[in-house]
Every structure is written in C-alpha cells, then in structure tokens.
Amino acid sequence: MAATETRPQGTNPFQAFAAMSREAQAMLVGILINTLGTFMVVPLLALYLRLSMGERVDRIGLILTVLILANQGMPVVTGMLSDRWNARTLLSIGIVSRIAGYLGFILGHDFATFLVSALLVGVGGAAFTPTAKAVLARSSGALRLQAFALRSAAVNIGAALGPLIGGLFFVQLKIVFVAAIALLALYLMAVWITVRGRGPIQAARQPIFTAVIWLLRDWRLLSLTIASAGFWYLYTQFNFTFSMYSHDAFGWSGQVGLLFTANALIVLSLQYVILARVGSDLVGWTVCALGATMLALGFTSLAAFHVTGALVLFTVLFSLGELLIVPMLDTLASEIAPLVTVGGYLGFVSLGWAAGGLLGNLGGGTLYATARSQGTFAAFWGINALVAVVTALSFLFLGWLIRTFAQSASESGVA
Known part of the structure; x- marks a missing residue:
C-alpha cells in the first residue's frame, strides 16, 4: 500500500x-x-x-x-x-x-x-x-x-x-x-x-482550534489537500470497487488478495529505486502528475479490456502510480510548511484522504452499483480514468502556480 x-x-x-x-x-x-x-x-x-x-x-x-x-x-x-x-x-x-x-x-x-x-x-x-x-x-x-x-x-x-x-x-x-x-x-x-x-x-502554545484555523489560511496547503483528494478517490476504488469487480466480472473472491499482495510487493521493491531516479530529475508536483498518469492508464486498461489479464495490468500500473504519489504528498507538505509546524501540515494534508475516501466510497460505490446493474463496467472505469487525468493536470497546474508565485516573490525581494 x-x-x-x-x-x-x-x-x-x-x-x-x-x-x-x-x-x-x-x-x-x-x-x-x-x-x-x-x-x-x-x-x-x-x-x-x-x-x-x-x-x-x-x-x-x-x-x-x-x-x-x-x-x-x-x-x-x-x-x-x-x-x-x-x-x-x-x-x-x-x-x-x-x-x-x-x-x-x-x-x-x-x-x-x-x-x-x-x-x-x-x-x-x-x-x-x-x-x-x-x-x-x-x-x-x-x-x-x-x-x-x-x-x-x-x-x-x-x-x-x-x-x-x-x-x-x-x-x-x-x-x-x-x-x-x-x-x-x-x-x-x-x-x-x-x-x-x-x-x-x-x-505549540496556541489552542488546537486556533492552530487549525492558521493552517486553513495557507492556500498552498489547501490546494495540495484538494488535489490529493483526487488520488485518494482513485485509491479507494482499488480497495473497494476493484475487489467487487473481480468477483462480479470474473468470479474471484479470496484470489484478489494476491493482487493486493502484488501491489505491496511492487511498492516495497521499486519505490526507492524509481524515486531516486525520477525524484532527482523532476520536482515533486511533476512526479505526482506522472503518478496520476499511470493511474489513468491503469483504469483505461480496465475499461478497454474485459479479461483477467487486465486485472493484473491494472494492479501493476496502479502500484507504479501509488509509489510515486504517496511519499511525494508528504514531501510537498513538508516543503511548504514552516519548520515549527511540519507536524500540523502533515496531519492536515491527510484530510485529502478523508475527502477522497468519502467521495470514493459513497460516490464510487453508487456509480459501481449502477454499472453492475446495467452492465456498464467500461463506462465506470472510464470515469475513473477521467478523474485520474484531471488529478494529473491539477498537480501540474499547482506546481506551475507555486513556482510562479515563488519567482515573483524572489524578484520583488531583489527589487
């Protein structure tokens, strides 16, 4: 995971x-x-x-x-x-x-x-x-x-x-x-x-409520949290609707546990290697966008191919996207946080998981139930692929926006 x-x-x-x-x-x-x-x-x-x-x-x-x-x-x-x-x-x-x-x-x-x-x-x-x-x-x-x-x-x-x-x-x-x-x-x-x-x-001497209000005033933290919600919405589908799809479409039950194990093994074995190479060449926002692109390809494979091999392909692509995004979310939060409030920033960005989980379980569950009753699984996975594309574009846009503000502030300071 x-x-x-x-x-x-x-x-x-x-x-x-x-x-x-x-x-x-x-x-x-x-x-x-x-x-x-x-x-x-x-x-x-x-x-x-x-x-x-x-x-x-x-x-x-x-x-x-x-x-x-x-x-x-x-x-x-x-x-x-x-x-x-x-x-x-x-x-x-x-x-x-x-x-x-x-x-x-x-x-x-x-x-x-x-x-x-x-x-x-x-x-x-x-x-x-x-x-x-x-x-x-x-x-x-x-x-x-x-x-x-x-x-x-x-x-x-x-x-x-x-x-x-x-x-x-x-x-x-x-x-x-x-x-x-x-x-x-x-x-x-x-x-x-x-x-x-x-x-x-x-x-911190501030009451907890006051500290939370202070966190809400940082637009960069809010933007990162909102963008991350798109990823966690898709992550929820992997743990929720994907397991039910494997049963409804292919009759799997306990066998899907092998795919979850494969997911964890891929992350465990490849994360350091891939991040060491990719992270040295790309900024964190771009790495997140690359990860979301891998998710889009994974969900597209489920929409395009109604075969058991698509379950394996999706698991591999999803794992690659996950191993890029998950550590980078904490890294980005710590980079934009003042040193004395890193813990609060890291805790706050986890709200993206809560929001994405809420939408993923309620909205995703409702959409899946409709797709199951109407036999439109391809459309359901296509919607998830679209969410992944929007998430990738959001990370790219936020990275550009934050770099632009940083450059403007630097130029103003020099002037």
Whole structure:
C-alpha cells in the first residue's frame, strides 16, 4: 500500500535496528503488527460484509467511509494531541479501539454494529499512527533517518503479507480478525513495558482550534489537500470497487488478495529505486502528475479490456502510480510548511484522504452499483480514468502556480 518518504542512508537495516533503543524497536514492531492486522482484513472487508454478512453495496460504502473518515480525518487533531498527552496513553487508546472494532465485526450482525465497529477501527488508527511516528522520532536519536526507513519497510511488509493471509483464510475471515486481535493484545502489553510514560513535550502554545484555523489560511496547503483528494478517490476504488469487480466480472473472491499482495510487493521493491531516479530529475508536483498518469492508464486498461489479464495490468500500473504519489504528498507538505509546524501540515494534508475516501466510497460505490446493474463496467472505469487525468493536470497546474508565485516573490525581494 503506502510507504514513507524516507530513504535508507547506507546503514545495514538489521544493525540499525539492533542499535536503537527498546522504545524505538517497540514502535517499529508495533507499526508492523498494526499494518499486518489492518491489511489482513481491510482490503477484504467489502467482500466479507457482502458475501458473508449479506450487506448491500451502498451500506458497505458507508461503512468504509466511516472507517476512512475517522482514520484519515482525525490525525490532524491526534497529531497535535500526541505532543500534549502521554504517548503511552494515546497508543493504548489506539490499540484498544482497534481491538474493539475488530470484535464488533466478528460478533455483529447488523448495519449499526458494523458502522460503530468501523468508527472504532478508524479512531484506533488515527490515535496510534501519529503517536507512533512521534515516539519513533524522539527515541531513535541519531538513527532517526534509518528509523523512518525501517518504518517504511515495516508498513510495506505488513501490506504485502496481510492481504495474502486474509485471502488464504477468506472463507473463515473471522479467524483472521481473532489473529489480529491477539497480536494487538500482545503488543499492548509490550507498549506498557517498553514505552516510557513521559509527559507531553513542549507543544505549540496556541489552542488546537486556533492552530487549525492558521493552517486553513495557507492556500498552498489547501490546494495540495484538494488535489490529493483526487488520488485518494482513485485509491479507494482499488480497495473497494476493484475487489467487487473481480468477483462480479470474473468470479474471484479470496484470489484478489494476491493482487493486493502484488501491489505491496511492487511498492516495497521499486519505490526507492524509481524515486531516486525520477525524484532527482523532476520536482515533486511533476512526479505526482506522472503518478496520476499511470493511474489513468491503469483504469483505461480496465475499461478497454474485459479479461483477467487486465486485472493484473491494472494492479501493476496502479502500484507504479501509488509509489510515486504517496511519499511525494508528504514531501510537498513538508516543503511548504514552516519548520515549527511540519507536524500540523502533515496531519492536515491527510484530510485529502478523508475527502477522497468519502467521495470514493459513497460516490464510487453508487456509480459501481449502477454499472453492475446495467452492465456498464467500461463506462465506470472510464470515469475513473477521467478523474485520474484531471488529478494529473491539477498537480501540474499547482506546481506551475507555486513556482510562479515563488519567482515573483524572489524578484520583488531583489527589487
């Protein structure tokens, strides 16, 4: 799925891990466990709710929307809270919330229970992820760059193995939920042993509401967030409608987990290599536009070819677009952010994921249900290809606009 923007700096990863504090090691292990548990169930959640629990497509879209809104919409707040609250407490809240959400999906049999469960899973992710990043940054010392490179590897390893495990046990997916709960419960005990119960570090003196209003005044941040929503809309289709399309058009169920695993493996193995070459020659906005172009080609392949090979081709093209865009979004946000508010900017840009997820699950789910009932899958994927083209043009335009303003400001300063 997604990886971080940090690249290895030549240190052997195993030696670097061994040289880190127990607290940093615990965060890396926890990130791997959390990602593994997430990807064992979330990519297959739509199929599970539809085939095993009998939920309607529109309701499934709403359930996934709640999960994404909580998981991606709240980090702008929880990221700030991680500097104000005891880190161990916030990590524990995140882990317990995810455990409760997974239990709800196991025991629930009605739409309301699934909605609450999705909310708990999303809140758990929102509480855990930014806090784990903050603890890792504070506890890794001189090995911070290596720590975040290892975090990227942990995320992608979990994203690669998770769908494979979920796909293999799809017929009994509740067992996978139980396994994820057991892993999280064990890790919760490890958090209380290894993570120090330190008080909050010195945070911004502004109240959180005032800080959010200040972020809203930066038009560059708002533009990046809006443009990124186009990508996250398309990303949602990969995790939502693409899995259902593979079943409706070709009779696939658990087999689609292999494509999600292939997605993660492609990102894990090629991201550093491609970004090292492309990123040295192109600015971040152009790299994002190139990634969106790859997405457009992928969705066009689904629209043009009604064969199983198109599923594989789409997965490859989508993965290439993803590995270009995801790390660049954080890179661009950090480049336009004042140094003292980088965390807030990185948290705020995640709202693009929330907005794109909302449109992708509700709008995409509705459009897919219509295409399925009318047999117009090609038109549905063509619409997604058009969204990708608009997203690519948006990134290009924003890059040009920001460079133009920067040049004007520089010339005014010289004058």
